[in-house]
Amino acid sequence: MTETLRLSWHVVVRNWTVYKKDFFANISPTLADPSLIMVSLGLGLGSLIQDINGRTYLEFMAPGLVATTALFTSFFESSYGFYVRMTYESIFKAMLTTPVGASEVVIGEYMWNFIKGSLMAFGVTLVLCAFRLVPHYWVLPVATLLGGLISIPCAALGLLASSYIHNINQFQTVYSFLIAPMYFLSGVFFPIEPMPELFRWAIQISPFAHGVRLMQLLFWGELTLQTVLWHGGMLVAFGIALSYWSNIRIRKKLIA
Amino acid sequence: MKVIEARGVKKSFGSFHALQGVDLTVNAGECVGLLGPNGAGKSTFIGVVYGVTDRTEGTITTFGHDPRSSSREIKRRLGVVPQESALDEALTVVENMRLFGRFVTLPQAQVDKRIDELLVYMSLDHKKDAPIRTLSGGMKRRLAFVRALLAEPELLILDEPTTGLDPAVRHLLWQKVTDLKKKGKTILITTHYMHEAEVLCDRIVILNQGKIIDEGSPRNLIERHAPGYVAIYDSSHPSVSQLRERAPAHWAIYPQQSNLCIRAPTLSELVELQKSEATEPLLLRPSNLEDVYLKLTGEELTQND
Numbered sequence: 001m002t003e004t005l006r007l008s009w010h011v012v013v014r015n016w017t018v019y020k021k022d023f024f025a026n027i028s029p030t031l032a033d034p035s036l037i038m039v040s041l042g043l044g045l046g047s048l049i050q051d052i053n054g055r056t057y058l059e060f061m062a063p064g065l066v067a068t069t070a071l072f073t074s075f076f077e078s079s080y081g082f083y084v085r086m087t088y089e090s091i092f093k094a095m096l097t098t099p100v101g102a103s104e105v106v107i108g109e110y111m112w113n114f115i116k117g118s119l120m121a122f123g124v125t126l127v128l129c130a131f132r133l134v135p136h137y138w139v140l141p142v143a144t145l146l147g148g149l150i151s152i153p154c155a156a157l158g159l160l161a162s163s164y165i166h167n168i169n170q171f172q173t174v175y176s177f178l179i180a181p182m183y184f185l186s187g188v189f190f191p192i193e194p195m196p197e198l199f200r201w202a203i204q205i206s207p208f209a210h211g212v213r214l215m216q217l218l219f220w221g222e223l224t225l226q227t228v229l230w231h232g233g234m235l236v237a238f239g240i241a242l243s244y245w246s247n248i249r250i251r252k253k254l255i256a
Numbered sequence: 257m258k259v260i261e262a263r264g265v266k267k268s269f270g271s272f273h274a275l276q277g278v279d280l281t282v283n284a285g286e287c288v289g290l291l292g293p294n295g296a297g298k299s300t301f302i303g304v305v306y307g308v309t310d311r312t313e314g315t316i317t318t319f320g321h322d323p324r325s326s327s328r329e330i331k332r333r334l335g336v337v338p339q340e341s342a343l344d345e346a347l348t349v350v351e352n353m354r355l356f357g358r359f360v361t362l363p364q365a366q367v368d369k370r371i372d373e374l375l376v377y378m379s380l381d382h383k384k385d386a387p388i389r390t391l392s393g394g395m396k397r398r399l400a401f402v403r404a405l406l407a408e409p410e411l412l413i414l415d416e417p418t419t420g421l422d423p424a425v426r427h428l429l430w431q432k433v434t435d436l437k438k439k440g441k442t443i444l445i446t447t448h449y450m451h452e453a454e455v456l457c458d459r460i461v462i463l464n465q466g467k468i469i470d471e472g473s474p475r476n477l478i479e480r481h482a483p484g485y486v487a488i489y490d491s492s493h494p495s496v497s498q499l500r501e502r503a504p505a506h507w508a509i510y511p512q513q514s515n516l517c518i519r520a521p522t523l524s525e526l527v528e529l530q531k532s533e534a535t536e537p538l539l540l541r542p543s544n545l546e547d548v549y550l551k552l553t554g555e556e557l558t559q560n561d
Contacts, residue, residue, distance in 0.1 A: 003328075010358040014344075017355060021346050090342035094403070096308050097336035097413075098359035099328045256269070256309045 007100045011108025030120045034065040062133040063219035064188030066143050067150055067212045069124045070117040074151035075179055078158030079171045102254040106247045113155035114148040121147020150211035156242030163249035182208045207238035257284040259411055259442045265314035267300050274300040276466035287443040289457035293553055296463040298446040302415055306330050334411040335404030341396040345389045360407035374402040394425035414445040450545040464553045474545055482547035484521040487537035491516045495535045
């Protein structure tokens with residue numbers, strides 16, 4: 001087991017070594033996009049919106065953006081990123097000639113997504129600090145960890161997509177019909193409570209929605225044991241189920 | 257000692273049967289060449305040896321371990337030069353090798369020393385800090401050799417190691433493989449180049465459509481299947497049809513592109529025939545592994561075809 005973790009960690013080191021080569025190009029969209037949304041939607045559109053439960057629109061939207069960063073970071077890393085590594089760069093073909101096996105590749109990719117999702121959530125939370133939207137100092141480490149947690153089911157969706165598609169353009173379909181709806185409908189931009197009951201129920205099948213909710217409650221200082229257990233439990237359950245499924249699928253891709 | 261022992265190995269991909277019952281033993285210190293046309297099952301077999309391809313039927317052990325359940329133990333003891341070099345294009349030569357050093361679990365201090373030695377060995381030391389994308393195809397291939405040799409493997413698997421390389425690099429790699437053979441490494445090699453197989457291999461295994469159709473030393477295969485000498489004529493030459501008629505029935509006569517090949521048991525008989533028709537062949541040579549290969553894989557057509 002320790003050997004598995006050690007070998008998986010080398011997969012993380014490999015991804016990090018490549019990632020840091022082009023660090024600023026890699027990290028800038030992750031930080032620039034939320035800032036842009038903060039200004040255009042938060043300040044711009046937000047000026048037309050009345051308070052939401054006593055919060056400005058900017059305050060309402062901010063936590064969702066941290067969760068969104070984790071979603072996009074991990075989905076794109078495990079879809080386009082992973083697929084290119086697997087198909088075009090044949091990285092795993094070379095790796096699998098060493099003691100690294102398919103399980104280590106998959107575990108390593110999850111570790112990498114967790115770390116990357118955490119770091120990006122940390123970065124965006126820092127940006128939010130500049131906007132004075134982070135109420136307590138301890139929100140920063142917890143939001144970082146939560147970012148990592150949100151990354152797991154989202155990375156699983158990317159890996160699953162990688163295992164099912166036949167060419168790289170098909171990720172666009174996955175994005176349009178799965179990721180974009182999750183992004184727009186999971187309560188980042190509008191509160192879910194006033195929506196019809198059917199919608200409120202349906203959105204529970206989005207792991208991302210649970211992540212967004214937890215992030216909001218964290219930022220707003222409204223976490224309770226019950227909400228942590230429900231949303232946290234759902235997030236973890238989705239994470240376990242989807243990563244289990246993706247592991248089976250990716251193994252079949254790597255071991256013919 | 258048997259390094260690889262395969263019995264009745266079959267592998268199917270859906271309705272395609274890539275391997276249809278392969279029995280093959282590779283002994284320690286031996287250099288075995290797998291020859292066969294594209295799609296014959298060479299790379300599939302190699303994948304089965306170290307567990308990246310899961311066999312459908314049969315048994316196989318590598319270093320006494322079943323690759324299905326103990327591929328990690330097997331992979332600790334082998335180095336592979338895969339068909340695509342599969343290097344990280346964004347990284348430099350030394351960065352690539354250091355990462356690989358981690359995968360093969362070499363201590364960092366040892367890995368740097370080993371990389372330096374091997375880069376010198378493969379004449380790549382001047383490219384140590386060059387990004388992979390700036391290397392030529394031949395350099396990438398040599399680097400794939402460095403990578404395969406990092407952990408001092410006992411078994412070296414070379415999957416079409418010189419395909420697409422210029423003759424100078426090919427000869428350099430042949431020399432290195434010969435070196436490694438002398439050092440006692442066991443080598444399993446796939447190739448399309450008959451000359452390569454003849455130069456490097458102690459034993460040649462010819463695969464076609466997932467089955468072994470024959471095996472033996474290069475010399476032995478030539479003696480059994482295509483002994484003698486081959487004269488190659490331009491088919492468009494007017495006297496070629498007379499040559500065909502005059503040649504005894506037991507000689508092999510077969511077209512090769514726009515040429516006609518005639519193989520006779522002895523050189524003097526060929527020369528005799530030539531004199532009688534006063535036609536100069538384009539080439540007159542001893543038969544080689546290519547003749548065996550073409551005959552066995554059915555790509556040679558005889559007079560009756």
